[in-house]
Amino acid sequence: MGLGLRWYHFVLWAGFIAIMALMPEFVSKGTLRTIIFANFLAIFAISWDVLSGRTGYISFGHPFLIGIGAYTTAILTKRFDVPVEYAIPTAVIMTMVGGTIMFLPALRIKGSYFALVSLAFMELIYQLVQVIRPDLTGGTRGMSGLVTLTRGAVNGYYLSVTLMIIVALCMWLLMRTRLGTALSAIGMNEESVKGSGLSPTKLKLFAFMTSAFVAGLGGAFYVHYLGSIAPRALFDINFVFTIIVATLIGGASTIVGPMFGAFFLTFLLEYLRPYLPGAERYLIYGVIALLLYMYQPKGLYHIVMTQLDRFKKRADDD
């Protein structure tokens, strides 16, 4: 397959999995709850990265996809008493259908224009959810009392961390294949991808479907962790902002970067809580994000990598 795997890749992943598995032994329940949120944010950020980080089709409407997944499973379990085992796969499939719908405009437009259409998609579904069949969706107030899959912080932690690691590992491997390279090439120059005899349309469709798959999975599990869903919190520009910033801070189109970006930001927000209890926290958070982004748009991953390279070079020179 030519994945280019080296021994240290295995060591790093195994080490990461081991640390995450042992985490509940060392940290408090409160911290575990924070990590759970970080895990879900990481899944959403990875989903965003697969689409926007790679192909350059910036999605400002990712909650559109996440919301389809979350609402489908919420409606199925709550209103039709469908067991979760069936509801979640259905939700994922529905999200992939949603991803295909979002893909249609990408056939004709790109760049800023696509970003705006995706934003329009999010606003559209936000308003539709409240109006169309409020008996199903719960209208403006959303739904509560949904089935939760786990009880207690430790179980919730294990479920979310397993899901996150599986998603991250699969996407990381997938992006190391030639398919991943082709997706990156779309972000660089769509014409030359066509010139190389590949079909940009098929590749783009694949990126949208994969992104939707991950977003739907994350959204469905997230709603069954929270046990409630509210349109105002879900289809919120601040939520888009958090996902995008997590990806960019970590390093777009690296999969590992968004994961750590999500952790970095979630913990940053948590540590700011004692000093700034309300939404003012976003001030510091946003300023840090803005400065980092202006300084190095490729993110922390890139900064770490260049430092490592420099270190290696120095070691070689000695």
Next chain:
Amino acid sequence: MLEIIIQGILLSGLYALIAVGFTLIFSVGRVLNLAYGSYIMVAGYIYFYFSQLLGLPPIAGLLLAGILGSCMGLLKYNLIVKPLKGDHIAVEISTLILAVVLQSTVILFFGNSAKILLPIIPGVIHIGNATVTFNVLAATVASWLILIGLYLFIKKTHIGRAMMAVSMDAKGASISGVDIDKINMITWGISGFLGAIAGVFFASYTQLSPTMWVAPLIIAIAIVIVGGIGSIIGTLVVAHIIGFMEIISVALISPQLRGVFTMLLIILVLVIRPKGLFGREEL
């Protein structure tokens, strides 16, 4: 029926005012300023601070809001847009981050709860069975005056024509001796001023809250996309299409569907006719 027409004209005037500053930046600088909504929000708060907390006359508050908005625009251009050197996606993302930063700054100073702005010009007038506040009427008149002024400025003055030239072809304009940087600065300044003025009127039309920047931003985006870039006439026409569409859907279908048709219109126009209804060939 009369009421729908009157309300439609008034709302459309406000929307045109909101969108025109955004059109300007998008046409000349070719960047999407996603922090445009925050001019509107911040200007609302600046006006609130000066005229309601400090008790200055409304017109002074309006001018101060405009001047500070214009400063914001210049700062934004020099600190964010220029260093990113025309990377459009990067500008979009950093202005989105900036919008959230400004939102939380406002929360820090004024709190999270919504505030009611006293009308800039108090009083009402009855036309048929429709009640029109002088406030909204003033916004519409101001909007028309500003649009006509801007149109003449762009068509007749040297700077305005230079702006047009930059919007059509920045490289060509630069070869012909236009200082692109200066033109961009002027554009950002004017756009900030217009955004701020629109913000004060919009805030008095709805209410003042830290999250109020999203709705006008989306309306501005919709108007610019559907109207097409580089067209003030397009902005005006589409502001009326969207304004009337909203009023009609509120009056005849359901108030909750207010924004749905706008979103559908954006998606449809972008997919079927990406250059907009009145725009030049682009993409």
